[in-house]
Amino acid sequence: MFAASVASQAATDLGRRWTIGMSQCNLGEPWRVQMNADLQRAAAVHPELKLVFKDAQNDTLRQRAQIEEFINSGIDLLIVSPKEAAPLTPPVADAFKRGIPVIVLDRRVLGTSFTQFIGADNRRIGRAAGEWIVRRLASNPRVQAGGKAHVVELKGLMTSTPGQDRSAGFREAIKGQPVEIVFEADMKWLEPEARKEMESALAVHRDIDLVYAHNDPGAHGAYLAARAGGHAKDILFVGIDALPHEGQAYVMQGLLAATFEYPTGGVEAINSALRILHGEKVPKELSLPSRVFTRENLERGGEQLP
Amino acid sequence: MKPPGWLSVPWMRAFLALLLVLAVGAVWHADGAFFRWNTHRDMLRQVAVPGILACGMTLVIITGGIDLAVGSILGLCAVTFALLTIHCGWPAIVALPAVVLLGAAGGATSGTLVGRLRVQPFIATLALMVFARGLAKFIAGGQKISAAVLKPDGTFAYVALPPVFQHLDARLFGGNVAAVTLVFLGCVAVSWVVLTQLRYGRYLFATGGNEEAARYSGVPVTHARLLAYGLSGAFAAVAGICQAVQEQQGDPEAGVAYELTAIAIAVIGGNSLAGGRGAIGFTLLGALTIGYLEKILSINAVAQSSRLMLTGVIIVAAVLLQRRQLN
Numbered sequence: 171m172f173a174a175s176v177a178s179q180a181a182t183d184l185g186r187r188w189t190i191g192m193s194q195c196n197l198g199e200p201w202r203v204q205m206n207a208d209l210q211r212a213a214a215v216h217p218e219l220k221l222v223f224k225d226a227q228n229d230t231l232r233q234r235a236q237i238e239e240f241i242n243s244g245i246d247l248l249i250v251s252p253k254e255a256a257p258l259t260p261p262v263a264d265a266f267k268r269g270i271p272v273i274v275l276d277r278r279v280l281g282t283s284f285t286q287f288i289g290a291d292n293r294r295i296g297r298a299a300g301e302w303i304v305r306r307l308a309s310n311p312r313v314q315a316g317g318k319a320h321v322v323e324l325k326g327l328m329t330s331t332p333g334q335d336r337s338a339g340f341r342e343a344i345k346g347q348p349v350e351i352v353f354e355a356d357m358k359w360l361e362p363e364a365r366k367e368m369e370s371a372l373a374v375h376r377d378i379d380l381v382y383a384h385n386d387p388g389a390h391g392a393y394l395a396a397r398a399g400g401h402a403k404d405i406l407f408v409g410i411d412a413l414p415h416e417g418q419a420y421v422m423q424g425l426l427a428a429t430f431e432y433p434t435g436g437v438e439a440i441n442s443a444l445r446i447l448h449g450e451k452v453p454k455e456l457s458l459p460s461r462v463f464t465r466e467n468l469e470r471g472g473e474q475l476p
Numbered sequence: 477m478k479p480p481g482w483l484s485v486p487w488m489r490a491f492l493a494l495l496l497v498l499a500v501g502a503v504w505h506a507d508g509a510f511f512r513w514n515t516h517r518d519m520l521r522q523v524a525v526p527g528i529l530a531c532g533m534t535l536v537i538i539t540g541g542i543d544l545a546v547g548s549i550l551g552l553c554a555v556t557f558a559l560l561t562i563h564c565g566w567p568a569i570v571a572l573p574a575v576v577l578l579g580a581a582g583g584a585t586s587g588t589l590v591g592r593l594r595v596q597p598f599i600a601t602l603a604l605m606v607f608a609r610g611l612a613k614f615i616a617g618g619q620k621i622s623a624a625v626l627k628p629d630g631t632f633a634y635v636a637l638p639p640v641f642q643h644l645d646a647r648l649f650g651g652n653v654a655a656v657t658l659v660f661l662g663c664v665a666v667s668w669v670v671l672t673q674l675r676y677g678r679y680l681f682a683t684g685g686n687e688e689a690a691r692y693s694g695v696p697v698t699h700a701r702l703l704a705y706g707l708s709g710a711f712a713a714v715a716g717i718c719q720a721v722q723e724q725q726g727d728p729e730a731g732v733a734y735e736l737t738a739i740a741i742a743v744i745g746g747n748s749l750a751g752g753r754g755a756i757g758f759t760l761l762g763a764l765t766i767g768y769l770e771k772i773l774s775i776n777a778v779a780q781s782s783r784l785m786l787t788g789v790i791i792v793a794a795v796l797l798q799r800r801q802l803n
Binding site: 355365367 | 518521722
């Protein structure tokens with residue numbers, strides 16, 4: 171009640187002031203920190219917007235409560251990046267039914283009770299990574315001799331959909347191509363785990379051509395393992411996410427051959443929010459394009475993927 | 477069933493668990509990878525960080541306590557070390573002792589809560605675990621502290637990593653031993669001196685064995701606890717530095733759940749959670765057992781689900797082996 175009256179007072183005070191509530195599922199991940207930073211930066215140039223952040227700390231029930239708090243405080247628009255689909259569908263639908271426009275970011279909710287879903291397609295990014303890797307390895311001596319190039323796949327948590335999709339898309343792309351996965355392991359998105367698994371891969375296989383890791387810290391951990399063994403020069407490392415201070419930095423330092431952007435959608439969400447608040451209609455789905463960053467195109471801001 | 481005579485020596489039992497795991501490796505050797513020194517060198521590097529935590533854990537367990545805060549203190553110290561050396565440009569010679577002192581101060585806080593204010597070790601260190609993790613995230617601003625430095629305009633500047641990161645992550649003796657492995661052995665040596673050569677070591681055992689009796693016979697129980705938790709915090713700081721140099725960054729999420737690995741290492745070697753009994757040698761054997769187990773599962777590329785189940789089974793088997801009576 172109190173929060174609602176404060177919010178409405180703020181609205182009358184400043185004329186065209188809208189309050190947007192942003193429910194983030196877990197700020198423990200750098201990628202999500204980046205998402206919030208992107209939202210904040212995009213909103214900062216619009217003085218009519220006020221952005222309120224809540225962090226559910228990877229707790230579904232806490233996120234549910236935070237969405238309910240937003241509804242009760244009378245926000246004008248809800249942006250939510252839900253931790254899980256099923257348990258967070260009811261509170262999101264509740265907000266939508268009360269007339270609060272809802273933008274769902276990155277992970278989905280069930281049904282259609284939201285205004286717009288903005289997200290990138292992990293499977294497509296995995297496929298793009300696979301296609302890039304096939305092209306890059308075409309000049310590999312083993313491939314030239316009619317054999318197959320040896321690839322290590324360091325997978326993200328395989329009980330999570332991003333991990334499954336990044337693996338599935340990659341495998342679709344290399345099917346029938348002269349690329350063989352000689353070692354695969356679940357590194358649970360964690361750099362120290364990736365380093366351990368890569369050391370094991372190097373202990374078993376002497377002739378690894380490329381490491382495909384489902385995130386950049388994983389690729390970096392693999393690089394560190396290979397460098398310690400003196401193999402870093404012979405192996406290419408490919409990661410996903412392309413955060414400016416992680417993947418892009420590693421590409422710039424020449425550690426990774428490529429990183430594939432997994433866009434946060436922060437800027438797009440603010441653009442959509444403004445359109446919705448101005449009464450425009452927006453499409454129900456907004457699929458985010460991805461970019462690949464290599465040493466050659468980093469200066470130009472990467473290259474758009476099809 | 478009465479065990480054969482040689483099994484009544486605790487050392488032999490701890491050794492048996494390690495031999496059992498080594499035998500598994502000899503059978504499933506992943507195309508001979510298990511028989512190459514590199515595999516063993518890498519295992520010794522990997523086990524260094526949890527092993528260092530286990531040294532401190534052993535001291536605390538001997539006093540009859542438990543230290544759940546070591547993983548968080550590791551994260552806090554990794555972040556602080558990265559911040560001081562990379563962003564603030566402190567020389568390593570100043571940053572290293574400063575971070576170890578920070579860890580010791582964290583541990584001493586637990587020690588004071590447990591020793592002087594009579595808070596149960598589980599509760600006191602649980603509180604510190606939560607607090608230290610929060611502090612680590614606060615200091616780091618939610619981001620990893622790396623060579624990419626955020627500028628006010630939202631872009632990143634890239635600075636060079638200080639040489640201490642190279643030196644501590646190096647391999648020595650012709651590339652055959654990781655530097656962090658030597659740090660681990662140094663921590664084992666310090667713990668050995670404390671437990672066996674110093675009077676305070678006997679106080680730790682007396683405190684954990686029978687606190688009342690120890691108090692009546694003039695043992696400074698409160699100080700003994702302060703020492704155990706303080707050293708545990710200092711070891712956690714050393715582990716945090718080792719973690720940071722290996723990751724080349726300070727990750728505020730580093731060390732989550734490492735306290736459980738440290739406890740497993742201490743217990744699997746034969747230290748008693750009841751307190752009053754134990755030795756740092758057990759911890760060393762426990763570290764090797766856990767380290768080899770992980771390495772063998774990893775070189776054979778065993779799926780995560782099977783890994784977790786196998787680890788659970790083998791921990792139980794190893795602990796059952798430790799029992800005095802196999803009845």
